[in-house]
Amino acid sequence: MLTTTQTIAWLNNFADKIETNKAYLNDLDTPIGDGDHGSNMVRGLTAVKATLADKSNADLTTVFKATALALISKVGGAAGPLYGTAFLEMAKASKDGVTDLGILLATALAGLKKRGGAATGDKTLVDVWRPVLTAVHADRLTSTVIKTAVERTKPMVAKKGRASYLGDRSIGHLDPGAVSSGYLFTALLETVVQS
Amino acid sequence: MLTTTQTIAWLNNFADKIETNKAYLNDLDTPIGDGDHGSNMVRGLTAVKATLADKSNADLTTVFKATALALISKVGGAAGPLYGTAFLEMAKASKDGVTDLGILLATALAGLKKRGGAATGDKTLVDVWRPVLTAVHADRLTSTVIKTAVERTKPMVAKKGRASYLGDRSIGHLDPGAVSSGYLFTALLETVVQS
Amino acid sequence: MKKILNDPKDVVSEMVDGLVRAYPQYLTQLPDTTAMVRSDQASMVGKVGLVSGGGSGHEPSHAGFVGKGMLSAAVAGQVFTSPTPDQIYAAIKAVDQGKGVFLIIKNYSGDVMNFDMAKDMAELDDIDVKSVVVDDDIAVEDSLYTQGRRGVAGTVLMHKVLGAAADQGASLDELDRLAHAVLPQIKTIAVALSAATVPEVGKPGFELADDEIEYGVGIHSEPGYRREKIKPSKALVAELLGKLDESGHLDSQHQYAVLVNGMGATPLMEQYVFSHDLLDALAEKGIKPAFMKVGNYMTSIEMAGISLTLFDLTDAKWLDYLNYPVETIAW
Amino acid sequence: MKKILNDPKDVVSEMVDGLVRAYPQYLTQLPDTTAMVRSDQASMVGKVGLVSGGGSGHEPSHAGFVGKGMLSAAVAGQVFTSPTPDQIYAAIKAVDQGKGVFLIIKNYSGDVMNFDMAKDMAELDDIDVKSVVVDDDIAVEDSLYTQGRRGVAGTVLMHKVLGAAADQGASLDELDRLAHAVLPQIKTIAVALSAATVPEVGKPGFELADDEIEYGVGIHSEPGYRREKIKPSKALVAELLGKLDESGHLDSQHQYAVLVNGMGATPLMEQYVFSHDLLDALAEKGIKPAFMKVGNYMTSIEMAGISLTLFDLTDAKWLDYLNYPVETIAW
Numbered sequence A, B: 001m002l003t004t005t006q007t008i009a010w011l012n013n014f015a016d017k018i019e020t021n022k023a024y025l026n027d028l029d030t031p032i033g034d035g036d037h038g039s040n041m042v043r044g045l046t047a048v049k050a051t052l053a054d055k056s057n058a059d060l061t062t063v064f065k066a067t068a069l070a071l072i073s074k075v076g077g078a079a080g081p082l083y084g085t086a087f088l089e090m091a092k093a094s095k096d097g098v099t100d101l102g103i104l105l106a107t108a109l110a111g112l113k114k115r116g117g118a119a120t121g122d123k124t125l126v127d128v129w130r131p132v133l134t135a136v137h138a139d140r141l142t143s144t145v146i147k148t149a150v151e152r153t154k155p156m157v158a159k160k161g162r163a164s165y166l167g168d169r170s171i172g173h174l175d176p177g178a179v180s181s182g183y184l185f186t187a188l189l190e191t192v193v194q195s
Numbered sequence C, D: 001m002k003k004i005l006n007d008p009k010d011v012v013s014e015m016v017d018g019l020v021r022a023y024p025q026y027l028t029q030l031p032d033t034t035a036m037v038r039s040d041q042a043s044m045v046g047k048v049g050l051v052s053g054g055g056s057g058h059e060p061s062h063a064g065f066v067g068k069g070m071l072s073a074a075v076a077g078q079v080f081t082s083p084t085p086d087q088i089y090a091a092i093k094a095v096d097q098g099k100g101v102f103l104i105i106k107n108y109s110g111d112v113m114n115f116d117m118a119k120d121m122a123e124l125d126d127i128d129v130k131s132v133v134v135d136d137d138i139a140v141e142d143s144l145y146t147q148g149r150r151g152v153a154g155t156v157l158m159h160k161v162l163g164a165a166a167d168q169g170a171s172l173d174e175l176d177r178l179a180h181a182v183l184p185q186i187k188t189i190a191v192a193l194s195a196a197t198v199p200e201v202g203k204p205g206f207e208l209a210d211d212e213i214e215y216g217v218g219i220h221s222e223p224g225y226r227r228e229k230i231k232p233s234k235a236l237v238a239e240l241l242g243k244l245d246e247s248g249h250l251d252s253q254h255q256y257a258v259l260v261n262g263m264g265a266t267p268l269m270e271q272y273v274f275s276h277d278l279l280d281a282l283a284e285k286g287i288k289p290a291f292m293k294v295g296n297y298m299t300s301i302e303m304a305g306i307s308l309t310l311f312d313l314t315d316a317k318w319l320d321y322l323n324y325p326v327e328t329i330a331w
């Protein structure tokens, strides 16, 4: 059962990781994108941190919804609607009473795939969400699972997002969105799963 | 008494010198002007050479006038009207029967000063024309006279033309128009005065 | 990076502020957004609203095309980043006159998703919203399995045609049909001499050697299809026109509109020389453009280069739309 | 030098050709010249002709301002080199409608002398010719003994005011009085981030380090009055506005027209940010421009930088002239 406290800790930890790795994410987005994924995410997570500052007594739905709105209105680009939709779906599910992490993430992934139209293997953040979700369901989420999933985007040919314009030349680069989702789940591991 | 043959030889020699020194004249015009004096002059002298190709039987006035029109219509910038006016004045004078080199050059210089408004010491081609004219009148034109006159523009502060925008910073640079006039008179020396 | 800026983080908000204050007769900024709507409210009454937008860095697109006869509003995202749904939604609400709102979107994941979310939001308010996703850049091969082609300079012609039709009272459905009839007829291809530097990134999106160019780059420094030594303008025209010809045979029986678009740092001098070679090359194919424009319309910050757009005017009315008078900053 | 060109020697003739063929509705080239006259002949009948011009490399100046309500003709010289008298003379003859012709000249030795020779030639044909020599660049101190100030971006505003007056039927004498009344009220100052490269020269007119800027440069890479490390936009505005204030006190009781002019390679993004800071700084002095324009109007090939022009509207009619509708490529 996911709590408000856990979720706020999770998202603050995620925000810190994104801030620390802003330049790295921009760099990853340069050869196969437009070099802004780090900047976009920092803008969004700064807003998330700010909106969560006074939510420690709020319910889970409020926390997810505030996170979604901050991401939607601040990130822009492709990542904004994707991460935003993911949290909006979790807000909707939690409103319906869901508190199980696995179910929440499954709902999020469904929304995310619908929003972006990406399938597994398209070299997007979906390629991290999918194996992480499987691991969460099996109660086996480890940092190795996350790292492996992120690394696996490297040899893939991008089929969605800006990297797809490169065709075969997208091979050999990590997908920036996969890397930022890697931080999301590492933060989850550090604050929720391991605790 | 200046003849058509001499004048054509003079101008062709001048054209060759300008062509050879195009880059040098552009370079001189770069720190204190706009870097085009060589290109401008080459454009004009190429046209002069072309128009003189069939003028070996023409009278002096025709030669001067054709030269003036070629310069006026091809050089542009400051140098075009200045050199053009100089030759136009010589055409007018020769039409009035003048064939004496000293008188021709004096008329040219008068026109040139009227057109550009420059006085001696303003760091323009006038600073070469003036001493050369004096030497021609005294029958003492030498390459030293020309070189000295050209060199003397170096310490001057420009008062006319683009170099004047630099004020004191024009000091220490040869005036490009003075240098090209130096070639004009060196050519004169090689083809008319010494022959 | 040498730019006339203050804090790179503030570039979009300061730019939008400078723009709307310099041109209050054309643009009004919606409070707390970077959405700019047409100041001439009267000219919008009873008409379908036209909203465009995208990442910043393409100036004068898109706000430069807001005004009578063209766009009703433009929404500016962060540099090279789609605007967010809330901002687009605000623009939609501001321009809706009860006749619906039409969105002109460029085909990037981010733009498509953010505009879609805004559409969802507007539809909850019972505002009719339709849209077209412009994908004129033939450098990228289209395919069912990928994102498809990018939207680039041809978008400006889409603005113009739809703007004229909307001003003449076309309904939302009519605009939708018009947009989708025009869409496949607009094709663009670019060549870059240097890349753009996003202020917050601080270095160029890619590096080209002093004598190198790249064909097929996008407007966000997306890589193109070939890199080689710089060639004379005539040869660049041959390459780009060849690509356009391949992608849809140029036909001397057709009427074409041509847009020669500077990418930002390339002076008009070069654009006019390129146009000279282009008009020669087209003349050899028996084509004389029915309409032509040369200048910086869809830029990529200070990227150097040119894009070439051909618009096959399969419907004679489209030429009238292109020539229809407008009151904007940049058309 | 990386440019989209063919042989650098042909740049002007190819550029003019591309321009007039792209925009036949505005421009007609006089045979064997680089003089371009207004295509809309009817709009010139019974009116004084307005001829401007100068070296090429300042596009869209000057041909971009030829059209109804503005110039009757523009003459393009070689790059950064005044056009020759025969070409200017051809333009004068082509636009004269028996009411005389007014010349707008920028204050460079070359331009002044070539236009003067053309005037002499036209007067032999009994065409009345008058002229104004624009010298708005306050970077160079004026003095009786020197060439005086240079003519730069303010020339575009001179075109606009005189064009509107001529279109409304002002006589040659009236235009002459108007021009000389306007002349001292237009002042400009620039800052450069990089220099222009003349195609035939092949290298930049001056070199600035990666973090250096220069204040007071001219539109042909003429050196300015100070070189220093790049500063934020706000500080650049303070420097340039300070110079303009020194040269003629800015007065909150006066009405001003403002032109923020990009020098060629500086994107609109930066020009708008600069405008934002400028409008703030003016507001602090109690000034809100009565008229403003931002964009590339008088460029210096691919020089990066901005010039700032303030035009003190001491006569209320001048604002109407600025707002008067025109049909040109670039206004």
Ligand SMILES: Nc1ncnc2c1ncn2[C@@H]1O[C@H](COP(=O)(O)OP(=O)(O)O)[C@@H](O)[C@H]1O
Binding pocket: A029, A033, A034, A036, A037, A038, A040, A041, A076, A077, A078, A079, A080, A082, A115, A116, A117, A118, A123, A124, A125, A126, A160, A161, A162, A175, A176, A177, A178, C080, C081, C082, C109, C110, C111
């Ligand atoms: N259609 C899509 N579906 C899923 N993920 C996508 C899609 N398009 C892009 N992405 C993800 O978004 C990331 C890029 O985000 P970002 O750089 O912030 O946006 P933008 O591409 O608009 O600049 C990619 O690395 C990829 O993981």
Ligand SMILES: Nc1ncnc2c1ncn2[C@@H]1O[C@H](COP(=O)(O)OP(=O)(O)O)[C@@H](O)[C@H]1O
Binding pocket: B029, B033, B034, B036, B037, B040, B041, B076, B077, B078, B079, B080, B082, B115, B116, B117, B118, B123, B124, B125, B126, B160, B161, B162, B175, B176, B177, B178, D080, D081, D082, D109, D110, D111
């Ligand atoms: N008013 C003037 N009177 C006399 N000579 C002048 C004047 N203005 C310029 N010059 C001469 O013209 C030369 C520059 O010629 P050029 O570079 O061809 O023209 P521009 O300055 O128009 O580029 C200067 O070096 C100077 O000798």
Ligand SMILES: [Mg+2]
Binding pocket: A029, A033, A034, A035, A036, A037, A077
């Ligand atoms: Mg990106």
Ligand SMILES: [Mg+2]
Binding pocket: B029, B033, B034, B035, B036, B037, B077
């Ligand atoms: Mg020169």
Ligand SMILES: [Mg+2]
Binding pocket: A034, A036, A077, A078, C079, C080, C081, C082, C110
């Ligand atoms: Mg982006």
Ligand SMILES: [Mg+2]
Binding pocket: B034, B036, B077, B078, D079, D080, D081, D082, D110
């Ligand atoms: Mg010159």
